[in-house]
Amino acid sequence: MWLLAIKSMLADRGKLLTSLLGVSFAVVLVNLQGGLLVGLLKKASLLIDHSQADIWVGHRHMSNVDMGDFIPERWVDRIRSVDGVERADSYLIAGSMAAMRDGRSELVVVIGCDPASLLGNAWVMEEGDPEAIRHPDGVLVDVHAVETLGGCKVGDTLELNGHRAVVVGLTRGIVGFTNNPYIFTTLERSRRYVQGVPPGHCSYFLVKAQPNANIPELCTRLRDRVTELDVHEKATYSWICKHFWLTRTGVGMSFGLATFLGLLVGLAVTAETLYASVSERIKEFATLKAMGADDGYVARFLVTQALGTAFLGSIFGLAGAIVFGQSISNPAAPVMLTWWVGGISVILIVIVCLIAAWLPYQRIRRIDPAGVLRS
Amino acid sequence: MTNLAPAVAAWDVTKSFGTGASRTPILRGVGLTVARGETVFLVGPSGSGKSTLLSILGCLLSPDSGTVQVLGHDVSKFSPESLTNFRRERLGFIFQSFNLFPTLSALDNVRLAMTLRGIGLRTARARAIELLDQVGLGRRARLRPAQLSTGECQRVAIARALVNDPTVIFADEPTASLDAENGQIVLGLLTTLVQLRNAALIVVTHDHRIFPYADRIVQLTDGRIAHDPSQSAFELSI
Numbered sequence: 001m002w003l004l005a006i007k008s009m010l011a012d013r014g015k016l017l018t019s020l021l022g023v024s025f026a027v028v029l030v031n032l033q034g035g036l037l038v039g040l041l042k043k044a045s046l047l048i049d050h051s052q053a054d055i056w057v058g059h060r061h062m063s064n065v066d067m068g069d070f071i072p073e074r075w076v077d078r079i080r081s082v083d084g085v086e087r088a089d090s091y092l093i094a095g096s097m098a099a100m101r102d103g104r105s106e107l108v109v110v111i112g113c114d115p116a117s118l119l120g121n122a123w124v125m126e127e128g129d130p131e132a133i134r135h136p137d138g139v140l141v142d143v144h145a146v147e148t149l150g151g152c153k154v155g156d157t158l159e160l161n162g163h164r165a166v167v168v169g170l171t172r173g174i175v176g177f178t179n180n181p182y183i184f185t186t187l188e189r190s191r192r193y194v195q196g197v198p199p200g201h202c203s204y205f206l207v208k209a210q211p212n213a214n215i216p217e218l219c220t221r222l223r224d225r226v227t228e229l230d231v232h233e234k235a236t237y238s239w240i241c242k243h244f245w246l247t248r249t250g251v252g253m254s255f256g257l258a259t260f261l262g263l264l265v266g267l268a269v270t271a272e273t274l275y276a277s278v279s280e281r282i283k284e285f286a287t288l289k290a291m292g293a294d295d296g297y298v299a300r301f302l303v304t305q306a307l308g309t310a311f312l313g314s315i316f317g318l319a320g321a322i323v324f325g326q327s328i329s330n331p332a333a334p335v336m337l338t339w340w341v342g343g344i345s346v347i348l349i350v351i352v353c354l355i356a357a358w359l360p361y362q363r364i365r366r367i368d369p370a371g372v373l374r375s
Numbered sequence: 376m377t378n379l380a381p382a383v384a385a386w387d388v389t390k391s392f393g394t395g396a397s398r399t400p401i402l403r404g405v406g407l408t409v410a411r412g413e414t415v416f417l418v419g420p421s422g423s424g425k426s427t428l429l430s431i432l433g434c435l436l437s438p439d440s441g442t443v444q445v446l447g448h449d450v451s452k453f454s455p456e457s458l459t460n461f462r463r464e465r466l467g468f469i470f471q472s473f474n475l476f477p478t479l480s481a482l483d484n485v486r487l488a489m490t491l492r493g494i495g496l497r498t499a500r501a502r503a504i505e506l507l508d509q510v511g512l513g514r515r516a517r518l519r520p521a522q523l524s525t526g527e528c529q530r531v532a533i534a535r536a537l538v539n540d541p542t543v544i545f546a547d548e549p550t551a552s553l554d555a556e557n558g559q560i561v562l563g564l565l566t567t568l569v570q571l572r573n574a575a576l577i578v579v580t581h582d583h584r585i586f587p588y589a590d591r592i593v594q595l596t597d598g599r600i601a602h603d604p605s606q607s608a609f610e611l612s613i
Binding site for chain 2: 008012288294
């Protein structure tokens, strides 16, 4: 029966095309919205996810990696003394102003790491070497921020908080949630490039655990040692930062609403098409009921068609999302199409199509098979 | 005992439609018996209750009063689900406008009827092709209704009605959409196939040209049996 239901669905090409357009549109929209949200949230914790640190230690209630408060740097010694810590380095992340030759200025985020360990430094380069930050006045900027920073290239100089900075390398795709350019340099130099950092202060302590150390237990020991600070495992702090943008801003609501509207469009189009298809076939369905088709048979027939529409629509929608997503994705607004977003979109569209089949099913249930004789 | 029972037997069947003052009696105490293997035509003017009687005998409608037995079963005692099962297993239907799925081929329309009984598509295919061969459409089995003539569509409908080997077949104006020649061909084919299966055939028709195919012609007028060769004038007058 299911094969005949699918054959019947495929043969009605006009209606099939309409419902596939609706379902594919919904799948594309869900994937693009979901992919964009995943991409943006990934940016929210980019520095954490790519740091070689196992544990992040910072001020109380730290919730956003780009907006850290300052903590006394001398406390790093307390952390280094804890059993299981291989290395702990100070780390600075703070906003500053970059002045360009044409007189414009741009808000940037300066990131200062320990020049010896390079914990928290840039990890992917378009041009140059990450270790080049050790060069005098050396900074790394992202290739996608070059235009924002006046078209600078390797060897050019920038002015950060009134101090000279030399571009010694270009990172690739390291762009934060707010899209303000990240500028990587050494910890000592970063304090010059940022205004208002109290002397002897930094934003975080990045902790590298000894091999085979139990990270949760190490976190507990660190909390006991530096009670004035928050201590989080890398993954935990990564999630906290994502959660910050998701809940403290309209990002989650905005993307959720767009996704919901996409599903609603898919539901409306599929339901309308299936209903119209059934309405045109009332006599045929009445005949089936007269011949002994029970409600279960009719339901299976419609569910098969609904699932067929969902299956085909998902294939076209996922293909469309990949093509469209790749063409619009960029470091400022990355579209990260993940298998689980794709999976969720397919599950949602299957639910939508099953809901869409419910209305025509109710219509057929109410058909009086004797009516086919009276007509 | 049910093996010996007539295909259809109805006693004192009444049926009305509407409520209150607009309630209109359609059948007023109809009695009818159709033996197995017999072909009976129900004739009469429009509004005489032919189609309503066919619906009641075909277990599609319930009478307001009276008794209907189909193949020895008192169908009034069946639940709606049992009636559906009974129709699926024992009865066949042919309609005036064929009611074939336009998006399915002739072969698939016949196979669809078999899937109602849970028969697999491969098994159904062989049986459907056999039936379509018998109605002369073996070579046109892959065509859709829109690609077939009206006579061919009705032959597909006949194959669909017979594919589950029903014991009683109900046909509502099966030649009304066909020209004279096709009407004769289709009815000849239908009665032949029905006789081969020793099934009973009950046909509602206005078409005088096909009367020769009937074993018995029962006339309804104003919701009553006006003429039934199997009943005496005395019985009809009661």
